[in-house]
Amino acid sequence: MARRRRRRSSSRDLSELDLLDARPGAVLDLHGFRGDEVRSAVSNFVTSWQRRTPGGVIHIVTGRGRSSAGRPVLAPAVRRCLRDDLAALVTEWCPDVAGGGFLVRLR
Template sequence: MKKLTSMADLEGVRRSLEAQRLEAERLGEIKAEKARIKAEEEKKRHDEANLFKRQVRDVTPLRDVNIKIHKPVKPLPIARQRELDDESVLWESISDEMDVERFLETDDKLSYRRNGVGLEALKKLRKGKWVVQAQIDLHGLRSDEARTAVGEFLRSSVKHDIRCVRIIHGKGLGSIGKEPVLKEKVKRWLVQKDEVLAFCQAPPRDGGAGALLVILKARQ
Protein backbone atom coordinates (compact mmCIF):
# COMPACT_ATOMS: atom_id res chain seq x y z
CA MET A 1 0.00 0.00 0.00
CA LYS A 2 1.30 3.46 -0.85
CA LYS A 3 2.48 5.41 2.18
CA LEU A 4 0.64 8.66 2.77
CA THR A 5 3.26 11.36 3.09
CA SER A 6 1.37 14.63 2.81
CA MET A 7 -1.93 16.36 3.33
CA ALA A 8 -2.42 16.19 -0.44
CA ASP A 9 -2.26 12.39 -0.24
CA LEU A 10 -4.80 12.36 2.57
CA GLU A 11 -7.07 14.70 0.65
CA GLY A 12 -6.80 12.46 -2.41
CA VAL A 13 -7.83 9.45 -0.35
CA ARG A 14 -10.73 11.40 1.15
CA ARG A 15 -11.97 12.47 -2.29
CA SER A 16 -11.66 8.90 -3.57
CA LEU A 17 -13.65 7.47 -0.65
CA GLU A 18 -16.28 10.19 -0.96
CA ALA A 19 -16.63 9.52 -4.70
CA GLN A 20 -17.10 5.80 -4.02
CA ARG A 21 -19.70 6.55 -1.35
CA LEU A 22 -21.67 8.85 -3.67
CA GLU A 23 -21.50 6.31 -6.48
CA ALA A 24 -22.81 3.58 -4.16
CA GLU A 25 -25.64 5.85 -2.99
CA ARG A 26 -26.59 6.68 -6.58
CA LEU A 27 -26.65 3.01 -7.60
CA GLY A 28 -28.63 2.16 -4.45
CA GLU A 29 -31.27 4.77 -5.27
CA ILE A 30 -31.60 3.46 -8.82
CA LYS A 31 -31.91 -0.13 -7.57
CA ALA A 32 -34.54 0.87 -5.01
CA GLU A 33 -36.57 2.72 -7.64
CA LYS A 34 -36.44 -0.27 -9.99
CA ALA A 35 -37.59 -2.54 -7.17
CA ARG A 36 -40.48 -0.19 -6.35
CA ILE A 37 -41.67 -0.10 -9.97
CA LYS A 38 -41.37 -3.89 -10.27
CA ALA A 39 -43.41 -4.36 -7.09
CA GLU A 40 -46.11 -2.01 -8.39
CA GLU A 41 -46.26 -3.89 -11.69
CA GLU A 42 -46.53 -7.25 -9.87
CA LYS A 43 -49.36 -5.91 -7.71
CA LYS A 44 -51.17 -4.56 -10.76
CA ARG A 45 -50.93 -7.93 -12.54
CA HIS A 46 -52.14 -9.71 -9.41
CA ASP A 47 -55.11 -7.35 -9.03
CA GLU A 48 -56.04 -7.73 -12.70
CA ALA A 49 -55.89 -11.55 -12.46
CA ASN A 50 -58.12 -11.56 -9.39
CA LEU A 51 -60.56 -9.18 -11.06
CA PHE A 52 -60.87 -11.53 -14.05
CA LYS A 53 -61.48 -14.52 -11.77
CA ARG A 54 -64.23 -12.67 -9.90
CA GLN A 55 -65.90 -11.64 -13.17
CA VAL A 56 -66.06 -15.21 -14.57
CA ARG A 57 -66.70 -17.16 -11.38
CA ASP A 58 -70.40 -17.75 -12.28
CA VAL A 59 -69.73 -18.64 -15.93
CA THR A 60 -70.28 -22.27 -17.00
CA PRO A 61 -67.35 -23.52 -19.12
CA LEU A 62 -68.13 -24.80 -22.64
CA ARG A 63 -67.60 -28.46 -23.40
CA ASP A 64 -64.35 -29.34 -25.12
CA VAL A 65 -65.86 -30.21 -28.52
CA ASN A 66 -64.82 -29.16 -32.01
CA ILE A 67 -61.76 -27.42 -30.64
CA LYS A 68 -58.81 -26.86 -32.92
CA ILE A 69 -55.53 -26.09 -31.21
CA HIS A 70 -53.24 -23.82 -33.21
CA LYS A 71 -49.51 -23.87 -32.78
CA PRO A 72 -48.31 -20.68 -31.16
CA VAL A 73 -46.75 -18.12 -33.47
CA LYS A 74 -43.08 -17.68 -32.72
CA PRO A 75 -42.46 -14.07 -31.69
CA LEU A 76 -40.07 -11.87 -33.61
CA PRO A 77 -36.53 -11.53 -32.22
CA ILE A 78 -36.17 -8.89 -29.51
CA ALA A 79 -33.75 -6.05 -30.18
CA ARG A 80 -32.04 -6.52 -26.82
CA GLN A 81 -29.43 -3.82 -27.31
CA ARG A 82 -32.14 -1.31 -28.18
CA GLU A 83 -33.96 -2.26 -24.99
CA LEU A 84 -30.77 -1.73 -23.00
CA ASP A 85 -30.23 1.66 -24.65
CA ASP A 86 -33.83 2.66 -23.90
CA GLU A 87 -33.47 1.47 -20.30
CA SER A 88 -30.30 3.50 -19.85
CA VAL A 89 -32.17 6.57 -21.08
CA LEU A 90 -35.06 5.80 -18.72
CA TRP A 91 -32.79 5.48 -15.69
CA GLU A 92 -30.50 8.34 -16.55
CA SER A 93 -30.68 10.66 -13.58
CA ILE A 94 -28.20 13.50 -13.58
CA SER A 95 -28.72 16.39 -11.21
CA ASP A 96 -28.01 20.08 -11.66
CA GLU A 97 -27.58 20.43 -7.89
CA MET A 98 -24.58 18.16 -7.26
CA ASP A 99 -21.64 19.85 -5.53
CA VAL A 100 -19.06 19.09 -8.19
CA GLU A 101 -16.20 21.09 -6.68
CA ARG A 102 -15.23 18.32 -4.25
CA PHE A 103 -14.52 15.99 -7.17
CA LEU A 104 -12.31 18.38 -9.14
CA GLU A 105 -8.54 18.41 -9.08
CA THR A 106 -7.23 21.61 -7.53
CA ASP A 107 -5.34 22.87 -10.56
CA ASP A 108 -5.97 25.89 -12.76
CA LYS A 109 -8.04 23.75 -15.14
CA LEU A 110 -10.29 22.24 -12.45
CA SER A 111 -9.77 18.76 -13.91
CA TYR A 112 -11.62 15.59 -12.92
CA ARG A 113 -10.64 11.92 -12.99
CA ARG A 114 -12.68 9.00 -11.80
CA ASN A 115 -11.32 6.76 -9.06
CA GLY A 116 -8.87 4.31 -10.61
CA VAL A 117 -7.91 6.52 -13.56
CA GLY A 118 -4.18 7.28 -13.61
CA LEU A 119 -2.89 10.83 -13.30
CA GLU A 120 -0.80 10.37 -16.44
CA ALA A 121 -3.94 10.07 -18.60
CA LEU A 122 -5.22 13.36 -17.23
CA LYS A 123 -1.85 15.08 -17.78
CA LYS A 124 -1.91 14.01 -21.44
CA LEU A 125 -5.45 15.28 -21.78
CA ARG A 126 -4.48 18.69 -20.37
CA LYS A 127 -1.61 18.91 -22.87
CA GLY A 128 -3.90 18.04 -25.77
CA LYS A 129 -2.16 14.73 -26.50
CA TRP A 130 -5.46 12.84 -26.77
CA VAL A 131 -6.95 12.99 -30.27
CA VAL A 132 -10.44 14.48 -30.24
CA GLN A 133 -12.62 12.05 -32.21
CA ALA A 134 -16.03 13.74 -31.86
CA GLN A 135 -17.57 16.89 -30.46
CA ILE A 136 -20.89 18.46 -29.54
CA ASP A 137 -21.72 22.18 -29.51
CA LEU A 138 -24.31 23.21 -26.92
CA HIS A 139 -24.65 26.82 -28.06
CA GLY A 140 -28.31 27.85 -28.33
CA LEU A 141 -29.65 24.96 -26.24
CA ARG A 142 -31.66 25.38 -23.05
CA SER A 143 -30.42 23.57 -19.96
CA ASP A 144 -32.78 20.56 -20.30
CA GLU A 145 -32.06 20.27 -24.01
CA ALA A 146 -28.32 20.42 -23.38
CA ARG A 147 -28.51 17.76 -20.66
CA THR A 148 -30.37 15.36 -22.97
CA ALA A 149 -28.00 16.12 -25.83
CA VAL A 150 -24.93 15.45 -23.68
CA GLY A 151 -26.34 12.12 -22.43
CA GLU A 152 -27.16 10.93 -25.94
CA PHE A 153 -23.80 12.13 -27.26
CA LEU A 154 -21.86 10.24 -24.59
CA ARG A 155 -23.81 7.00 -25.10
CA SER A 156 -23.38 7.19 -28.87
CA SER A 157 -19.66 7.89 -28.53
CA VAL A 158 -19.07 4.89 -26.25
CA LYS A 159 -21.16 2.70 -28.56
CA HIS A 160 -18.85 3.64 -31.46
CA ASP A 161 -15.73 3.17 -29.28
CA ILE A 162 -14.83 6.87 -29.31
CA ARG A 163 -12.47 7.56 -26.41
CA CYS A 164 -11.90 11.34 -26.48
CA VAL A 165 -14.53 14.01 -27.18
CA ARG A 166 -14.91 17.76 -26.93
CA ILE A 167 -18.00 19.35 -25.38
CA ILE A 168 -18.38 23.01 -26.32
CA HIS A 169 -20.48 24.72 -23.65
CA GLY A 170 -19.48 28.29 -24.38
CA LYS A 171 -18.17 31.04 -22.11
CA GLY A 172 -21.59 32.45 -21.20
CA LEU A 173 -21.02 35.78 -22.96
CA GLY A 174 -24.50 35.64 -24.47
CA SER A 175 -26.33 34.67 -21.27
CA ILE A 176 -28.03 36.89 -18.72
CA GLY A 177 -25.43 38.42 -16.43
CA LYS A 178 -22.68 37.00 -18.67
CA GLU A 179 -22.53 33.97 -16.36
CA PRO A 180 -21.36 30.62 -17.84
CA VAL A 181 -24.44 28.64 -16.77
CA LEU A 182 -23.88 25.61 -19.00
CA LYS A 183 -20.18 25.50 -18.20
CA GLU A 184 -20.85 24.64 -14.56
CA LYS A 185 -23.80 22.36 -15.28
CA VAL A 186 -21.89 20.29 -17.83
CA LYS A 187 -19.23 19.56 -15.19
CA ARG A 188 -21.94 18.37 -12.78
CA TRP A 189 -23.48 16.15 -15.44
CA LEU A 190 -20.17 14.60 -16.47
CA VAL A 191 -19.16 13.71 -12.91
CA GLN A 192 -22.39 11.70 -12.61
CA LYS A 193 -21.98 9.81 -15.90
CA ASP A 194 -20.52 6.29 -15.78
CA GLU A 195 -19.15 6.73 -19.30
CA VAL A 196 -16.83 9.55 -18.21
CA LEU A 197 -13.37 8.65 -16.92
CA ALA A 198 -11.82 12.13 -16.84
CA PHE A 199 -12.20 15.66 -18.17
CA CYS A 200 -10.47 19.02 -18.11
CA GLN A 201 -10.76 22.48 -19.63
CA ALA A 202 -9.69 22.45 -23.26
CA PRO A 203 -6.39 24.09 -24.25
CA PRO A 204 -6.75 27.43 -26.12
CA ARG A 205 -6.54 25.82 -29.57
CA ASP A 206 -9.46 23.52 -28.70
CA GLY A 207 -11.79 26.14 -27.21
CA GLY A 208 -10.12 27.11 -23.95
CA ALA A 209 -12.55 28.11 -21.21
CA GLY A 210 -15.49 27.53 -23.55
CA ALA A 211 -15.02 23.78 -23.87
CA LEU A 212 -14.09 20.57 -22.06
CA LEU A 213 -12.05 17.61 -23.26
CA VAL A 214 -13.44 14.31 -22.02
CA ILE A 215 -11.99 10.79 -21.83
CA LEU A 216 -14.63 8.06 -22.15
CA LYS A 217 -14.48 4.43 -21.12
CA ALA A 218 -13.81 1.80 -23.75
CA ARG A 219 -16.73 -0.04 -25.31
CA GLN A 220 -17.48 -3.26 -23.44
Protein backbone atom coordinates in the same frame (compact mmCIF):
# COMPACT_ATOMS: atom_id res chain seq x y z
CA MET B 1 15.58 34.67 1.39
CA ALA B 2 13.12 31.76 1.42
CA ARG B 3 13.45 29.05 -1.16
CA ARG B 4 10.45 28.24 -3.23
CA ARG B 5 9.40 24.66 -3.40
CA ARG B 6 9.08 23.20 -6.82
CA ARG B 7 5.66 21.74 -7.39
CA ARG B 8 5.72 18.09 -8.34
CA SER B 9 3.45 16.78 -11.03
CA SER B 10 0.88 14.37 -9.76
CA SER B 11 -0.44 11.51 -11.88
CA ARG B 12 -3.63 13.54 -12.30
CA ASP B 13 -1.64 16.42 -13.80
CA LEU B 14 0.09 14.07 -16.24
CA SER B 15 -3.20 12.41 -17.13
CA GLU B 16 -4.78 15.80 -17.80
CA LEU B 17 -1.87 16.73 -20.08
CA ASP B 18 -2.40 13.49 -22.03
CA LEU B 19 -6.07 14.33 -22.39
CA LEU B 20 -5.30 17.87 -23.57
CA ASP B 21 -2.94 16.45 -26.21
CA ALA B 22 -5.45 13.86 -27.46
CA ARG B 23 -7.28 14.31 -30.75
CA PRO B 24 -11.06 14.17 -30.18
CA GLY B 25 -12.96 11.68 -32.31
CA ALA B 26 -16.17 13.70 -32.13
CA VAL B 27 -17.39 17.16 -31.12
CA LEU B 28 -20.69 18.22 -29.58
CA ASP B 29 -21.20 21.98 -29.98
CA LEU B 30 -23.76 23.27 -27.49
CA HIS B 31 -23.82 26.87 -28.76
CA GLY B 32 -27.46 27.85 -29.04
CA PHE B 33 -28.68 25.22 -26.57
CA ARG B 34 -30.68 26.24 -23.51
CA GLY B 35 -29.69 25.08 -20.05
CA ASP B 36 -32.62 22.66 -19.82
CA GLU B 37 -31.55 20.92 -23.07
CA VAL B 38 -27.95 20.26 -22.06
CA ARG B 39 -28.37 17.21 -19.85
CA SER B 40 -30.23 15.21 -22.48
CA ALA B 41 -27.94 16.25 -25.35
CA VAL B 42 -24.73 15.49 -23.44
CA SER B 43 -26.06 12.20 -22.09
CA ASN B 44 -27.13 10.98 -25.54
CA PHE B 45 -23.84 12.08 -27.13
CA VAL B 46 -21.60 10.50 -24.48
CA THR B 47 -23.61 7.26 -24.42
CA SER B 48 -23.54 6.96 -28.20
CA TRP B 49 -19.82 7.65 -28.55
CA GLN B 50 -18.86 5.45 -25.60
CA ARG B 51 -20.49 2.51 -27.41
CA ARG B 52 -18.72 3.36 -30.69
CA THR B 53 -15.25 4.16 -29.40
CA PRO B 54 -14.52 2.89 -25.89
CA GLY B 55 -11.41 4.68 -24.60
CA GLY B 56 -11.84 7.44 -27.16
CA VAL B 57 -11.79 11.18 -26.55
CA ILE B 58 -14.63 13.59 -27.34
CA HIS B 59 -14.90 17.37 -27.12
CA ILE B 60 -17.97 19.08 -25.69
CA VAL B 61 -18.04 22.78 -26.64
CA THR B 62 -20.01 25.04 -24.30
CA GLY B 63 -18.60 28.45 -25.08
CA ARG B 64 -17.42 30.72 -22.30
CA GLY B 65 -20.87 31.90 -21.29
CA ARG B 66 -20.46 35.53 -22.26
CA SER B 67 -23.87 35.61 -23.95
CA SER B 68 -25.67 34.35 -20.85
CA ALA B 69 -27.40 36.86 -18.61
CA GLY B 70 -25.43 36.89 -15.37
CA ARG B 71 -23.38 33.70 -15.07
CA PRO B 72 -22.49 30.97 -17.57
CA VAL B 73 -25.19 28.29 -17.82
CA LEU B 74 -23.92 25.56 -20.14
CA ALA B 75 -20.48 24.81 -18.66
CA PRO B 76 -21.76 24.23 -15.10
CA ALA B 77 -24.56 22.02 -16.46
CA VAL B 78 -22.08 19.92 -18.47
CA ARG B 79 -19.73 19.70 -15.48
CA ARG B 80 -22.57 18.38 -13.27
CA CYS B 81 -23.65 15.92 -15.94
CA LEU B 82 -20.12 14.51 -16.38
CA ARG B 83 -19.49 14.34 -12.65
CA ASP B 84 -22.84 12.95 -11.51
CA ASP B 85 -24.87 11.37 -14.32
CA LEU B 86 -22.18 9.99 -16.63
CA ALA B 87 -19.38 9.01 -14.24
CA ALA B 88 -19.83 5.33 -15.15
CA LEU B 89 -19.16 6.07 -18.85
CA VAL B 90 -16.30 8.55 -18.43
CA THR B 91 -12.73 7.81 -17.34
CA GLU B 92 -11.62 11.43 -17.03
CA TRP B 93 -12.47 14.93 -18.21
CA CYS B 94 -10.99 18.40 -18.01
CA PRO B 95 -11.65 21.90 -19.34
CA ASP B 96 -10.19 22.47 -22.80
CA VAL B 97 -7.30 24.88 -23.31
CA ALA B 98 -9.53 27.73 -24.50
CA GLY B 99 -11.87 27.42 -21.51
CA GLY B 100 -14.93 27.04 -23.71
CA GLY B 101 -15.56 23.33 -23.36
CA PHE B 102 -14.45 19.98 -22.00
CA LEU B 103 -12.31 17.13 -23.26
CA VAL B 104 -13.68 13.78 -22.15
CA ARG B 105 -12.06 10.33 -22.20
CA LEU B 106 -14.64 7.58 -22.44
CA ARG B 107 -14.46 4.22 -20.64
